[in-house]
Amino acid sequence: MTLLEVDGLDCRYGLLQAVRGVSLAIGQGETVALIGANGAGKTTLMRAIAGAHRPHGGRVVFDGADITRAPAHRRVSLGIALVPEGRRLFPGLTVEENLRVAAPPRRRGRWNVQSVLEVFPLLQPRRHMVAANLSGGEQQAVAIGRALMSNPRVLLLDEVSLGLAPVVVDAVYRSLADVIKEGATVLLVEQDLTRALKVAGRVVCMLEGRVVLEGEASSLDRDRVVNAYFGLRRPA
Amino acid sequence: MDAAVLAAVDVRKHFGALAVLDGVNLTLNQGEAVGIVGPNGAGKTTLLSVLSGSLTPEAGSVVYRGRDVTSKGAADRCKLGIARTHQVPRPFVGMTVFENVLVGATAGGKRRGADAYGLCLQVLEECGLTDLANRRAEGLGLLQRKRLELARALAVEPAVLLLDEIGGGLTDAESAALVETVAALRGRGIAVMWIEHIVHVLMQVVDRLVCMDAGRIIADGPPAAVVSQAAVIDAYLGSRA
Numbered sequence: 001m002t003l004l005e006v007d008g009l010d011c012r013y014g015l016l017q018a019v020r021g022v023s024l025a026i027g028q029g030e031t032v033a034l035i036g037a038n039g040a041g042k043t044t045l046m047r048a049i050a051g052a053h054r055p056h057g058g059r060v061v062f063d064g065a066d067i068t069r070a071p072a073h074r075r076v077s078l079g080i081a082l083v084p085e086g087r088r089l090f091p092g093l094t095v096e097e098n099l100r101v102a103a104p105p106r107r108r109g110r111w112n113v114q115s116v117l118e119v120f121p122l123l124q125p126r127r128h129m130v131a132a133n134l135s136g137g138e139q140q141a142v143a144i145g146r147a148l149m150s151n152p153r154v155l156l157l158d159e160v161s162l163g164l165a166p167v168v169v170d171a172v173y174r175s176l177a178d179v180i181k182e183g184a185t186v187l188l189v190e191q192d193l194t195r196a197l198k199v200a201g202r203v204v205c206m207l208e209g210r211v212v213l214e215g216e217a218s219s220l221d222r223d224r225v226v227n228a229y230f231g232l233r234r235p236a
Numbered sequence: 237m238d239a240a241v242l243a244a245v246d247v248r249k250h251f252g253a254l255a256v257l258d259g260v261n262l263t264l265n266q267g268e269a270v271g272i273v274g275p276n277g278a279g280k281t282t283l284l285s286v287l288s289g290s291l292t293p294e295a296g297s298v299v300y301r302g303r304d305v306t307s308k309g310a311a312d313r314c315k316l317g318i319a320r321t322h323q324v325p326r327p328f329v330g331m332t333v334f335e336n337v338l339v340g341a342t343a344g345g346k347r348r349g350a351d352a353y354g355l356c357l358q359v360l361e362e363c364g365l366t367d368l369a370n371r372r373a374e375g376l377g378l379l380q381r382k383r384l385e386l387a388r389a390l391a392v393e394p395a396v397l398l399l400d401e402i403g404g405g406l407t408d409a410e411s412a413a414l415v416e417t418v419a420a421l422r423g424r425g426i427a428v429m430w431i432e433h434i435v436h437v438l439m440q441v442v443d444r445l446v447c448m449d450a451g452r453i454i455a456d457g458p459p460a461a462v463v464s465q466a467a468v469i470d471a472y473l474g475s476r477a
Contacts, residue, residue, distance in 0.1 A: 013378065013405075014377035014379070015377045015405075016377070016378050016405035017405060018405065037434070037472070039401075039404040039434070191275070191472075191473070191474065192473065193473035193474050194476060195474060222473075222476065226463075230436060231434065231435060231436030232436055232463060
């Protein structure tokens with residue numbers, strides 16, 4: 001069953017068109033990795049789904065309802081949570097406070113401070129530390145935890161591993177695997193193709209605002225992805 | 237035999253503990269277009285800033301037409317014929333589009349009066365800015381600002397043009413026009429170094445493609461050969477392991 005659908009989406013910043021007629025459907029329980037070079041439109045697409053960027057054209061449909069005009073906070077209560085690029089924590093709040101901020105009264109479910117700390121054990125000893133003093137990996141874990149606190153039906157993860165040491169990325173992905181195993185629906189931006197292919201069922205590659213390749217992770221070989229990523233045609 | 241116009245020789249630059257340029261050697265020849273690619277943080281823009289003189293390297297040198305210009309600032313290098321654009325456009329606000337271009341045309345005192353105006357009009361036309369000539373720079377959108385970056389650099393009548401991401405967000409037709417413009421500049425004997433994430437656009441016009449990663453040049457050669465190198469693909473998409 002399709003949970004999230006993007007239909008002919010156009011997003012602009014002034015004259016600059018960042019997303020050009022993108023259509024995408026994500027099924028309940030599916031994990032989709034979005035890849036593409038800088039400026040391909042990945043972050044803008046995520047922001048448009050989350051309600052942080054108003055599209056110029058097209059539709060965003062969630063669970064059968066057109067939410068194109070719904071503000072971001074309304075989408076959170078519907079069950080869409082974004083982990084933004086750069087984490088964007090409240091630096092002066094503690095780990096626990098950052099998590100609690102995101103617990104809306106209306107959405108009950110499996111996630112609370114305790115269960116988030118269980119999935120992200122690296123946060124356990126940091127619980128009362130202010131976010132500004134955390135390492136990049138710990139901040140990323142808090143940002144994902146904060147998104148989970150709203151008990152989302154779809155989790156949008158932008159640049160999961162950007163700026164993190166490989167060993168920290170491993171830890172974040174181990175926790176993420178637990179989240180996915182529980183049936184979460186996830187759309188994530190990941191630059192590391194090997195990792196994206198491992199964690200996602202489906203991979204979508206964007207180039208200059210358009211989807212240029214889409215397929216089951218198991219059916220995509222690296223050469224095809226490379227050609228799509230760089231916008232190359234296979235040599236004749 | 238290729239004649240080198242601009243070269244970076246074992247250039248090193250740190251930001252704090254981070255080696256942003258870790259021994260970079262690169263040569264740009266007369267009338268050659270070279271594309272620079274590489275993931276975020278590879279050091280592309282820093283290299284361009286070292287070449288244009290807005291950053292001073294800690295070690296190594298920049299050689300322009302056989303002469304060491306490492307100690308010369310950006311203004312002096314501009315007068316010598318090295319012009320650049322900025323990734324985040326930096327127009328002179330409070331001035332019109334025409335005046336911005338005029339700054340380039342009169343830099344170094346090479347041209348004055350009607351002579352400089354004539355050049356400005358020609359460059360504005362070439363960059364599709366004629367209709368905006370009397371608009372103030374701060375009123376321009378991003379794409380127009382990028383065009384103004386290019387126009388101001390061209391008005392310097394450079395021998396070397398350093399371009400930093402001027403192609404993002406363009407329509408296919410605009411990309412094609414930009415490729416044509418760069419090809420025409422190269423045809424006039426201007427050496428062009430162009431940083432761009434849109435690899436297939438670069439490949440339509442550059443003679444050589446250089447890929448940087450973590451402050452080093454990991455590939456330098458014919459575009460098709462460079463994009464198929466495993467090291468280049470790994471730099472973008474992570475290693476195969």
